[in-house]
Amino acid sequence: LDLDKLPIKRLDAIDEAGNEHYPPDTSSEEQRLAAIRRVDFSWVIWQWQGLMESLQQAQQELTVVLDLISTVEANDAVAVTTTSKPKSLPNEVLDDMAVSAATKLQRLRHLGRYFKQSAKTMEQQFQKEARFYGSLIRLQQNWKVKRHRGSDSFMFDVVDTSQLDTARMSSMSLVPIDQDSSGTLSVQVPQKSCRFLSLQLRGAAENDALENNKSVKHAHSILRNIHKSIFEEQVFDMVIRETFVPSQGINVTGMREDFLQLAIGQENLLCLSLEHSGLNPKSLEIYLLHMFHENILRKVREKDCNLLGHFCMTVAHRIFSNKVHLELESVVSRVPYLHLQSLPTWHSRTSSWSLCLRVPQPILAADRSQFNTKVILKDGQISLMGEGSPSIAGSLTRKPSDGYLINSYNCDLEDLPTMLLQQVASQVINWLHEEALVLGMNVTRDFLCLYFDLDQGDTLGLVAHVDPDDAYGCISWYLTIDHSKDGKMSTDRRFLGYLSLEVLYSTLMDLINLCS
Secondary structure (H helix, E strand, O other): OOOOOOOOOOOOOEEEEEEEEEOOOOOOHHHHHHHOOOOOOOOHHHHHHHHHHHHHHHHHHHHHHHHHHHHHOOOOOOOOOOOOOOOOOHHHHHHHHHHHHHHHHHHHHHHHHHHHHHHHHHHHHHHHHHHHHHHHHHHOOOEEEEEEOOOEEEEEEOOHHHHHOOHHHHHHEEEEEOOOOOOOEEEEOOOOOOOOEEEEEEEEOHHHHHHHHHHHHHHHHHHHHHHHHHHHHHHHHHHHHOOOEOOOOEEEEEEEOEEEEEEOOOEEEEEEEEEOOEEEEEEEEHHHHHHHHHHOOOOOOOOOOOOHHHHHHHHHHHHHHOOOOHHHHHHHHOOOOEEEEEEEOOOEEEEEEEEEEEEEOOOOOOOOEEEEEEEEEEOOOEEEEEEOOOOHHHHHOOOOOOOOEEEEEOOOOOHHHHHHHHHHHHHHHHHHHHHHHHOOEEEEEOOOEEEOOHHHEEEEEEEEEEEOOOOOEEEEEEEEEEEHHHHHEEEEEEEEOOOOOHHHHHHHHHHHHHOO
């Protein structure tokens, strides 16, 4: 019989180099002896007590007979007469045989009950061990299992100690394994083992088989949370160490156990702490964890790389980026023909947006349907790239420019709305200019005005006016007429209102008819 129904190559020890050592394989004879030693005979000892007493009494009587024989052999005066046992009667023989058979039957019944009880106990023990070791084997596929020396207890090692820069993680990395009376596996959660990184910005706006599966999933979930908690504590330690390296614009304003407060510039505070709740991490927390994983655990960190400085600059960029985005939304909300879109940059300190001016479907000039303006923010520097607007140099001479040019210039946050509105208004002027040229009109333009030549040297102008603080609309339109009389110039100006692109196109047609 092979009583070991679950042959597992159990781990015996792990040396300092990480090599795993297993106990030598046992022979089938040793396995049988080990199984026999596990059998418990204590509950049937009392049934054999009478037999033991009879054997002891027989031993005493045998000792007396042996002493008598020795005395006879040593003394010639004593003679021993041999007598034979009288022949038993038939009924006495049958009685003796019946008693002997009944005694044997009773003993066999006792032995059968013992083996039946032992089999039931061994089956329960086997089910208990199978449940526990089955769960352990499934968890061992994802987690490193260690065994206590000199005992049968196990522990999970949830972190690679060779990559630790601090000793505080060693006590948290080993998670003890428990086994209840039914063999279900459970883990003991160490104190302070499930704390997660919390980042706040102040000054800115983020059946048996079924039961066994449940226990394995629960244990796996706990181990995963502990592993994540250890990783995030390593990140917190990394940030603490980085604070000892001076960084321009970053100052430590508060520090205590599991808490760090940094001042970024003059307005923003970054608070980093370890909390017991790790739900819904914010994007900056995810980026900090990713940066630690890429630069620390994978050993690709450069010697002169200031990770904390880079991260704080990322935080400052995120705050400034939100301000820029609010300005862009404010402009777009008051210009109905503008559409805002955020563009991916794949860089933590670069943001980009696109403002699209969609013009009505042209009747004649069918090659132009929209104009784009790109806003790029990189390390606090705002730059604009406008498509389809005339160049500034060309606007000074009031001559038609080549069109389809891209103007690129820098600005600060305060001037951003005005420069954006000027760029959009110039694109509208460019669109109207293209439509007028297709109709054969003699028109000129500058940055924010479209001019029509009239008779007697007069000039009719359609002028755009931008005001980012105007509550009714950021772009308004005026009609101007420049008169030349007796060598003197005079200008008449009339307010047209906040016109849509469709109304502007109709106005262009009216002006063309007037000039014709």
